[in-house]
Amino acid sequence: MxxxxxxxxxxxxxxxxxxxxxxxxxxKTKAKPHHAPAxxxxxxxxxxxxxxxxxxxxxxxxxxxxxxxxxxxxxxxxxxxxxxxxxxxxxxxxxxxxxxxxxxxVAAALPKPKPSWADSTQVSGRMYFNLSNIEQKSNGAKVAPSGTGFDIKRFYVGIDHKFNDTFSGNITTDMNYVSNDGETQVYIKKAYLQAKLSDAAIIRVGSADLPWVPFAEDVYGYRFIENTVADRTKFGTSADWGVHASGKLMDGKLGYAVAMINGNGYKNPSRAKSVDFEGRVNLNIDKAVFAVGGYTGKLGKEVTGGVATPHTATRVNALAAWVDKKYRVGVEYFSAKDWNNVTTAAEDKADGYSVFGSYSFTPEISAFGRWDRVKPSKTLKASEKDNYFNLGLNWEPTKIVDLALVYKRDKVDNGLLSTSNGTIGGSNSGTYDEVGLFGQFRW
Missing domain, CATH: 1.20.5 (Single alpha-helices involved in coiled-coils or other helix-helix interfaces)
Structure with a gap:
């Protein structure tokens, strides 16, 4: 601008x-140039x-x-x-x-489809298997099932259905094929109706997990390698028919489980004159786990028209462990009275403990080991004893698969002991050595 x-x-x-x-x-050109003043x-x-x-x-x-x-x-x-x-x-x-x-x-205008039964149903599964070589001896002589073979120790298939926020149901089959007996067996392990009233009150009616063995298995972490100490030596089992209650309090720090059961295990839902009881209380403080439990009853042997049952089987359990992402270490103990003598005149006692641990080098690779010592008949056969250990290296390529190289050894002195690996021992002693690839997969 x-x-x-x-x-x-x-x-x-x-x-x-x-x-x-x-x-x-x-x-200048005008006629009067000089008359105009400046x-x-x-x-x-x-x-x-x-x-x-x-x-x-x-x-x-x-x-x-x-x-x-x-x-x-x-x-x-x-x-x-x-x-x-x-x-x-x-x-x-x-x-x-x-x-x-x-x-x-358009979706709002169309009629809504009816809820499907499958929408509230889940199917799960888990298999324990091994390819291994077994060398079993009794009094120094090799006996069956020595040799090499493939076993399916357990194959569970479970179906869970949720009726509403309170009621649900479960049925779980249990199948196994092991070289110890050479035949395939199929059972109904769990079949129950559940009412979840709250986190502190869950009621199950039917065959369901018992309070102690499944809890100890979760803390141990290597059930696919071996049963826990009481279950391995047949002083306990993992499921039974009856009424079960469990829950968690104090933000999950305090847990409990009680069961009123037949007493003969999930494989034999027979009737008896009385019922058995099993219970557990556990406390979780940070990574530390403490638990005590107990059992009392006739083990399903007090039946109408059956033999006399002068004794009551009892068992006390205890466990302490530290479970972290990097390592876990723990000890489990049991003491039983008349567990194998409910129908006999003689009384007997048994006890045992298990020390276990593992260390994770990486999230996929870990080393583990365990040692059990059991005296299965402290009164009647005081010299009989069982020493068991395992050790191995585990690889977890995904969250649903475990593969482990394992060595197991069990030695029974001065008697025969029924275990999850068969009957081991002899008049002097017997040994069980197994080495191979053990694994599990689940979905």
């Missing part, structure tokens, strides 16, 4: 000078200059007004263009939502 005014001013001055020069030239001529020129300045200022004001009007028009045009772009973007966004809106409205 200043540049335009300067140009206009210069042009006006140029016009003025040219006019003055013309006037002087005309004055002051009069200067005053006339000054008036003309002022007139020209006024004209220049008026013209400058008009140009300034034109520039302001053009700037206002431009601003309005820019504002209108921005509004148009925003409206265009909003329209494009609304167009993109049309398919989803139409889909939602």
């Amino acid at each position: 200043n540049k335009k005014m300067s140009l206009l001013t210069g042009a006006a001055l140029g016009v003025f000078l040219a006019a003055g020069a013309t006037a002087q030239a005309d004055a 002051e009069s001529l200067a005053a006339k020129q000054a008036q003309e200059i002022e007139l020209l300045k006024a004209q220049v200022e008026s013209l400058s004001e008009r140009l300034l007004a034109i520039d302001q009007q053009q700037a206002q028009v431009k601003a309005q045009a820019d504002q209108a263009q921005a509004a148009a772009q925003a409206a265009q973007a909003e329209t494009a966004a609304q167009i993109k939502t049309i398919p989803a809106t139409v889909k939602t409205q």
Whole structure:
């Protein structure tokens, strides 16, 4: 704008000078050059200059007004263009939502499908297997099942169905094929109706997990290698038929489980004159686990028309462990009375303990080991004893698969002992050595 005014001013001055020069030239040619005074001529020129300045200022004001009007028009045009772009973007966004809106409205208008039974049903499975070589001896002589073979120790298939937030049901089959007996066996391990009243009160009716053995298995962590100490030596089992209650309190730090059961195990749901009881209380403090449990009853042997049952089988259990992502270490103990003498006149006692541990070098690779010592008949056969250990290296390629190289050895002195690996021992002693690949997979 200043540049335009300067140009206009210069042009006006140029016009003025040219006019003055013309006037002087005309004055020279007029007939009366000497009669017009100099002051009069200067005053006339000054008036003309002022007139020209006024004209220049008026013209400058008009140009300034034109520039302001053009700037206002431009601003309005820019504002209108921005509004148009925003409206265009909003329209494009609304167009993109049309398919989803139409889909939602169509779905709302259509009748809703009825809930399917399968929507609330889950199928799970787990298999324990091994490819190994066994060398078993009794009094120094090799006996069956010595040799190499493939075993399926356990194959569980479970079906869980949820009726509502309170009631659900489960049925789990148990199949095994082991070289000890050379035949395939199939059982119903669990079949129960559950009512979950709260985290502190879960009731199950039917065949379900017992309070102690499954709990100890979870703490031990290597059930696919071997049963825990009481289960391995047949001083306990993992499931039975009856009424079961369990729960957690104090934000999960305190847990409990109790069961009123037949007493003969899940493989034999027979009737008896009385029921047995098993219970457990556990306390979890940080990574530390402490638990105590007990059992009392006739083990399902007190039946109508059966033999006399002068004794009651009892068992006390205890466990302490530290379980971390990197390592776990623990000890389990049991003491039993008349467990194998419910129907005999003689009384007997037994006890045993197990020390176990593992260390994870990486999330996939860990080393583990365990040692059990059991005295199965402290009163009647005080010299009989069982020493067992295992050690191995485990690889977990995924969360659902474990593969382990394992060595196991069991030695029974001065008697025969029924174990999860068969009957081991002899009049002097017997040994059981097994080495091979053990594994599990689950879904």
